[in-house]
Amino acid sequence: MEFFEFFSTSWNEILMMTWEHIQLVGLAVGVAILLGVPFGIYITQHETLSNLVLTVAGIIMTIPSIALFGIMIPILSVINQGIGFLPAFLALVLYSQLPIIRNTFIAIKNVDPNMRDAAIGMGMTTWQRLRKVEIPIALPVIMAGIRTAVVLTIGIGAIAAYIGAGGLGEYIARGISTSYTTMVQVGAVSVSVLAIVADYLLGRIQKQVSPKTAHSK
Amino acid sequence: MITFSNVSKIYESTGKKVTAVDHVNMSVEEGEICVFLGPSGCGKTTLLRMVNRLVQITEGSIEIDGKDIQALDSIELRRSIGYVIQQNGLFPNMTIEENINVVPKMLGWDAGKRKNRYKELMEMMGLNPEEFRKRFPWELSGGQQQRIGVARALAADPPVMLMDEPFGALDPIIRDHLQNEFLRIQKDVKKTILFVSHDIDEAIRLGDKIAIFNQGQLMQVGTPDQILSDPKNEFVRDFIGSDREIKRLTLLTVKDLLNKGKKGNRKSNLTAEINEFYVTLDTDLRNALAVLLASPTGEAVIVDQRNQPHGILTFTDYELLTGVHPSKLKSIVH
Numbered sequence: 076m077e078f079f080e081f082f083s084t085s086w087n088e089i090l091m092m093t094w095e096h097i098q099l100v101g102l103a104v105g106v107a108i109l110l111g112v113p114f115g116i117y118i119t120q121h122e123t124l125s126n127l128v129l130t131v132a133g134i135i136m137t138i139p140s141i142a143l144f145g146i147m148i149p150i151l152s153v154i155n156q157g158i159g160f161l162p163a164f165l166a167l168v169l170y171s172q173l174p175i176i177r178n179t180f181i182a183i184k185n186v187d188p189n190m191r192d193a194a195i196g197m198g199m200t201t202w203q204r205l206r207k208v209e210i211p212i213a214l215p216v217i218m219a220g221i222r223t224a225v226v227l228t229i230g231i232g233a234i235a236a237y238i239g240a241g242g243l244g245e246y247i248a249r250g251i252s253t254s255y256t257t258m259v260q261v262g263a264v265s266v267s268v269l270a271i272v273a274d275y276l277l278g279r280i281q282k283q284v285s286p287k288t289a290h291s292k
Numbered sequence: 293m294i295t296f297s298n299v300s301k302i303y304e305s306t307g308k309k310v311t312a313v314d315h316v317n318m319s320v321e322e323g324e325i326c327v328f329l330g331p332s333g334c335g336k337t338t339l340l341r342m343v344n345r346l347v348q349i350t351e352g353s354i355e356i357d358g359k360d361i362q363a364l365d366s367i368e369l370r371r372s373i374g375y376v377i378q379q380n381g382l383f384p385n386m387t388i389e390e391n392i393n394v395v396p397k398m399l400g401w402d403a404g405k406r407k408n409r410y411k412e413l414m415e416m417m418g419l420n421p422e423e424f425r426k427r428f429p430w431e432l433s434g435g436q437q438q439r440i441g442v443a444r445a446l447a448a449d450p451p452v453m454l455m456d457e458p459f460g461a462l463d464p465i466i467r468d469h470l471q472n473e474f475l476r477i478q479k480d481v482k483k484t485i486l487f488v489s490h491d492i493d494e495a496i497r498l499g500d501k502i503a504i505f506n507q508g509q510l511m512q513v514g515t516p517d518q519i520l521s522d523p524k525n526e527f528v529r530d531f532i533g534s535d536r537e538i539k540r541l542t543l544l545t546v547k548d549l550l551n552k553g554k555k556g557n558r559k560s561n562l563t564a565e566i567n568e569f570y571v572t573l574d575t576d577l578r579n580a581l582a583v584l585l586a587s588p589t590g591e592a593v594i595v596d597q598r599n600q601p602h603g604i605l606t607f608t609d610y611e612l613l614t615g616v617h618p619s620k621l622k623s624i625v626h
């Protein structure tokens with residue numbers, strides 16, 4: 076029952092770390108959305124560019140997170156930001172790009188060609204077509220990409236504690252280095268709960284934005 | 293008026309060239325329905341979509357009211373042409389009212405005007421405006437969706453309409469019903485309509501003019517009667533079928549036949565009571581023939597608008613049509 080004792084004595088600290096974690100992930104995914112969604116839409120109009128972008132984003136995804144943090148350190152040391160919030164933030168933005176760009180791209184591409192046809196035939200400009208027809212229809216799949224990105228970065232964000240970015244990973248890192256098992260467990264459970272809750276909430280939003288169809292009843 | 297001059301379309305995909313439309317010359321008058329008819333893949337959709345520039349013309353030109361469409365702004369051109377696509381293409385993220393008001397909204401109509409137009413169109417289509425206002429497309433039956441598709445194309449009152457098999461995916465009874473409504477609406481709105489179909493009966497019924505295509509080439513263009521009575525070549529003859537004389541009967545009504553036979557005094561035996569074998573003055577001669585064939589006496593009672601007996605129709609009345617040269621048929625009708 077050490078586990079619950081730890082919780083009850085340090086819930087204050089846990090809440091603070093959770094908040095740090097949410098800030099890190101929230102900011103990173105927020106920026107990733109602002110970059111990734113428009114970019115994903117942009118490459119739907121530029122066939123050749125899309126292959127390149129999706130390949131590069133795919134490669135970034137395969138870099139182990141600890142290695143990516145490692146690469147960040149010397150680069151950002153130039154501006155004296157080698158460790159701490161900034162490298163962690165940048166790495167998370169990069170990791171979020173693939174699910175967001177890819178889902179946006181696929182979602183827009185998969186809009187029923189008849190819808191596109193009707194929209195163009197009625198005299199919509201490219202922008203009107205995207206805004207009134209294609210983005211609303213694609214929104215559920217774009218949301219699914221965002222959801223993946225959030226869950227993914229909550230996990231990777233835990234590792235960011237190793238480069239001093241704070242968050243719930245702190246417990247895991249500190250617990251491992253001091254062989255304090257309970258602390259590791261509390262950290263791990265907290266991260267998991269955060270991921271599950273975030274996933275659930277975003278799932279609700281995703282349902283909300285889905286166009287009503289005969290299947291959703 | 294829409295004029296096609298030497299219009300061709302060559303698709304190039306992976307080095308292979310497909311001639312989808314091959315030097316088409318024809319014109320469609322204002323307020324006229326012209327049906328593009330032909331087998332699958334003969335280029336009907338391609339020719340239709342060249343009119344609103346969804347397909348780029350390879351050669352030749354298309355003019356609307358004397359203006360070359362190539363010289364017009366494509367966005368403005370499309371907003372001035374109603375377009376009903378092969379599958380109805382309603383936007384699933386918009387309600388019925390929003391769907392119908394897409395073009396008026398882009399044209400900057402104010403909310404009040406849009407609302408009135410919505411009501412007007414729904415009433416025209418025989419649908420309750422209030423019942424459907426907030427519904428989404430998937431909550432409608434196929435026939436209702438098609439009607440909304442047509443209403444949406446009519447919304448901004450464009451002078452020209454392009455309709456690509458709008459009733460293609462419907463069962464025969466609903467299609468029949470919608471065709472009738474379509475003709476009724478056209479009587480009021482008098483649009484210039486290009487209508488794609490691969491159904492000869494639909495073409496005869498709806499077209500003021502029929503254009504028959506084969507492999508991108510225009511085989512024949514003319515009124516339904518011209519096509520049926522005087523098919524220009526083997527292909528047209530085969531396509532309209534061996535029962536073309538029967539199909540021609542759909543172009544005339546019982547009233548036309550009575551007018552033709554007026555000289556002989558026909559108001560003889562009105563003793564007949566109305567039984568199940570009756571026709572109205574507006575029944576077409578093909579359906580009237582079916583009634584005669586079913587009737588044991590070979591006769592059918594003709595009733596007028598007030599359901600009063602007007603005369604008797606017999607097989608011999610059809611003799612009035614034999615020996616009439618096809619080109620004279622019109623003079624019987626009018």
Ligand SMILES: Nc1ncnc2c1ncn2[C@@H]1O[C@H](COP(=O)(O)OP(=O)(O)OP(=O)(O)O)[C@@H](O)[C@H]1O
Nearest residue numbers: 303305310312331332333334335336337338339490
């Ligand atoms: N985008 C395209 N690229 C290449 N070939 C095309 C393209 N669109 C149509 N075609 C070809 O052009 C020809 C005419 O096609 P079109 O769609 O106009 O036929 P259609 O008469 O409308 O047929 P259906 O009755 O089946 O709708 C066909 O051989 C088709 O394969």
Ligand SMILES: [Mg+2]
Nearest residue numbers: 336337338378
């Ligand atoms: Mg077609």
